[in-house]
Amino acid sequence: MSHDAHHHGDRTDAAVGAHGHGGHDKPVGHGGHDKHAGHDPEVFRRKFWLSLVLTVPIVATSHMVMDWFGYRLDFPGMELVGPVLGTVVFAYGGWPFLAGAVREVRDRAPGMMLLIAMAITVAYVASLATALGAFDLDFWWELAALVTIMLLGHWQEMKAIGRARGALAALAALLPDDADRIDDDGQPHRVPVADLHVGDVVLVRPGGRVPADGRITDGSAELDESMITGESRPVARGVDERVVAGTVATDAAIRVRVDAVGEDTALAGIQRLVAQAQRSSGRAQVLADRFAAWLFYIATVTAVVTLVVWTLVGDLGEAVVRTVTVLVIACPHALGLAIPLVIALSTAVAAKEGILVKDRLALERMRTVDAVLFDKTGTLTRGEHVVTGVAGTAGSAADEVLAIAAAVETDSEHPLARAIVAAAQQRHLPRRASGFRSLTGRGVRADVDGTSYAVGGPALLRELHVVLPDDLSRRQQEWSGRGAAVLNLLRLDGDRATVVGALALADEVRPEARQAIADLRDQGVQKIVMITGDARPVADAVAADLGFRPGEDEVFAEVLPADKDDTVADLQKRGLRVAMVGDGVNDAPALARADVGIAIGAGTDVAIESAGVVLASSDPRGVTGVISLSRASYRKMIQNLAWAAGYNVVALPLAAGALAWAGVTLSPAVGAVLMSASTIVVALNAQLLRRVRLRPQG
Numbered sequence: 001m002s003h004d005a006h007h008h009g010d011r012t013d014a015a016v017g018a019h020g021h022g023g024h025d026k027p028v029g030h031g032g033h034d035k036h037a038g039h040d041p042e043v044f045r046r047k048f049w050l051s052l053v054l055t056v057p058i059v060a061t062s063h064m065v066m067d068w069f070g071y072r073l074d075f076p077g078m079e080l081v082g083p084v085l086g087t088v089v090f091a092y093g094g095w096p097f098l099a100g101a102v103r104e105v106r107d108r109a110p111g112m113m114l115l116i117a118m119a120i121t122v123a124y125v126a127s128l129a130t131a132l133g134a135f136d137l138d139f140w141w142e143l144a145a146l147v148t149i150m151l152l153g154h155w156q157e158m159k160a161i162g163r164a165r166g167a168l169a170a171l172a173a174l175l176p177d178d179a180d181r182i183d184d185d186g187q188p189h190r191v192p193v194a195d196l197h198v199g200d201v202v203l204v205r206p207g208g209r210v211p212a213d214g215r216i217t218d219g220s221a222e223l224d225e226s227m228i229t230g231e232s233r234p235v236a237r238g239v240d241e242r243v244v245a246g247t248v249a250t251d252a253a254i255r256v257r258v259d260a261v262g263e264d265t266a267l268a269g270i271q272r273l274v275a276q277a278q279r280s281s282g283r284a285q286v287l288a289d290r291f292a293a294w295l296f297y298i299a300t301v302t303a304v305v306t307l308v309v310w311t312l313v314g315d316l317g318e319a320v321v322r323t324v325t326v327l328v329i330a331c332p333h334a335l336g337l338a339i340p341l342v343i344a345l346s347t348a349v350a351a352k353e354g355i356l357v358k359d360r361l362a363l364e365r366m367r368t369v370d371a372v373l374f375d376k377t378g379t380l381t382r383g384e385h386v387v388t389g390v391a392g393t394a395g396s397a398a399d400e401v402l403a404i405a406a407a408v409e410t411d412s413e414h415p416l417a418r419a420i421v422a423a424a425q426q427r428h429l430p431r432r433a434s435g436f437r438s439l440t441g442r443g444v445r446a447d448v449d450g451t452s453y454a455v456g457g458p459a460l461l462r463e464l465h466v467v468l469p470d471d472l473s474r475r476q477q478e479w480s481g482r483g484a485a486v487l488n489l490l491r492l493d494g495d496r497a498t499v500v501g502a503l504a505l506a507d508e509v510r511p512e513a514r515q516a517i518a519d520l521r522d523q524g525v526q527k528i529v530m531i532t533g534d535a536r537p538v539a540d541a542v543a544a545d546l547g548f549r550p551g552e553d554e555v556f557a558e559v560l561p562a563d564k565d566d567t568v569a570d571l572q573k574r575g576l577r578v579a580m581v582g583d584g585v586n587d588a589p590a591l592a593r594a595d596v597g598i599a600i601g602a603g604t605d606v607a608i609e610s611a612g613v614v615l616a617s618s619d620p621r622g623v624t625g626v627i628s629l630s631r632a633s634y635r636k637m638i639q640n641l642a643w644a645a646g647y648n649v650v651a652l653p654l655a656a657g658a659l660a661w662a663g664v665t666l667s668p669a670v671g672a673v674l675m676s677a678s679t680i681v682v683a684l685n686a687q688l689l690r691r692v693r694l695r696p697q698g
Helices: 009-018 041-060 063-069 078-093 095-106 112-131 140-159 164-172 266-281 287-313 316-329 333-352 362-366 376-380 398-409 415-426 458-463 470-481 511-522 536-546 561-573 585-593 605-610 622-656 668-691
Strands: 178-182 188-192 201-204 213-218 221-224 235-237 254-260 355-357 371-375 381-392 433-439 443-448 451-456 485-493 496-509 527-531 554-556 578-582 596-600 613-615
Touching: 041 078, 041 095, 041 140, 078 095, 078 112, 078 140, 095 112, 095 140, 112 140, 112 287, 112 316, 287 316, 287 622, 316 622, 333 355, 333 622, 333 668, 355 622, 362 596, 362 613, 362 622, 371 376, 371 561, 371 585, 376 381, 376 496, 376 527, 376 536, 376 578, 381 398, 381 415, 381 470, 398 415, 398 433, 398 443, 398 451, 398 485, 398 496, 415 485, 415 496, 433 451, 451 458, 458 485, 470 485, 470 496, 470 536, 496 511, 496 536, 511 527, 511 536, 511 622, 527 536, 527 561, 536 554, 561 578, 561 585, 578 585, 578 622, 585 596, 585 605, 596 622, 613 622, 622 668
Parallel strands: 371 527, 371 578, 527 554, 578 596, 596 613
Antiparallel strands: 178 188, 178 201, 201 254, 213 254, 221 235, 355 613, 381 496, 433 443, 443 451, 451 485, 485 496
């Protein structure tokens, strides 16, 4: 079956032209320095668990811990547990932080890694010197606990980072692995897509994906181009018309002469946009890193001043003790966990509400969003056609028209046909047909109760020289003005055809979408924006149905993939912080470019991989839940950072001996206790996030 539909050849040509350079097999990498370069969450998971196993005996055999809990352990070689296992933890578990510190020094960008590395190195050297009898500074258990806690925090942090390569791989997966190339013998032969060259002719079977950009040389079909153009309805394509790699021939076989492969395809251009957008949006720094950088300078200066002052006082032993204590307790146990713990807990809370948080920065940014940009198809609408209107000519009831049309369409696999059949089933209008035939490029025909009928669009009417009655013509114009696809039911009698009725099929607006927009306004979102590849009448009709406010909200129609990305950038240039909500491949660059990308869970893998947040359901009201979660988690982050920083403000001067003249000092043992207490406070405060209740998603 091949219903006539709006022609979008100029749009597809523009799409290809806009992406004339790129490469689906050569993803653009992230540029610039990345402190997480080469980090794998699985590596940190293994290091954490092994370090934890080694830390338990180190802590258990610590004399300080035994004194606290009033127990005694004594076995041959116990004094070697700390030095031996502590060295393993330092070298194995601490290696990522030591390597990270080297990178930060090389890049002249001190931060968390350098601070952690400084603390564990000082603790290790002091403890090793103590084991050799030089000092009385045993920090083995603090060292092991510090490394283990930092590995836990970093593991959780890495799990929360969105992976740019996932989106690029999902785009590449849209292309088939093989293609049917027509060789010199005129027969199709299966070859890898990578072996295709410009000028080759390929056979695309019904239901198959186009392997490369080109023009049709034989046949016609309706192609699902929604992943490229955003157009919600299949598009009729015939000889000498352009087709794009990754699109699907829904109903018939076509032959395509290849004129672009690899880096020159439209799909590769979209992939390049995704890579560029993700690279540009991935340079933000976590608030904790800024704290860590300042803390590094403060701790270093404090340690130097402590060493100099106590040495000048004449107490070299106390100078060493005080300096080591300052450097060890300055290490951010609490600071290192302040952000990752909140993110880990907030993602758990979100998961229960059907919200998947993929990007560690997405929650922090969502609270500041000024504009929410919705893709129409599949987000504010269901992304599939339903029957929205049925009209019959004089003497034909609407139910009769629907019943006969559904019977004729029963054997068709076309999306519009399935919508008509589903509508008839819902109304319990059973009819049977026989003699089904496809009228390529025009429609279908079949016999119902001994009478021949055909269902098709304008092309079928033109072929049969049928003129619509005035009342039905006016009705169809109203439907078309609202963006509906219109099909006609014709009774066939030899060469004569009579119009029996017409059906309107449109992409249905989600009933919950209106509430989602109202909720966003209640939360103070400044601007609601809708963007679509559909025509302006369709976009305006949907916006009016959703309650968009003229002059406040905005609607962008007939938008190409590159324009969606540019639209986000333009909104950002106006000073707006933009959250993009979408579900298709053509949304992927915009999702990556936006301050926060939110993918509808029913969407494509590409959209999901490109987004920082995924709504497991297809309910757009989940966006308000993301905002609520963002604000709650940000409050916890700030509270934890304030506590962690406050702890150091108090502890560092005491560790340095600033109040020693008044008899107030902070011993290494007490410093370790305070350090642990600070971590516990941060952890308990983060747990309060479990009490946050998001708006219902159902």
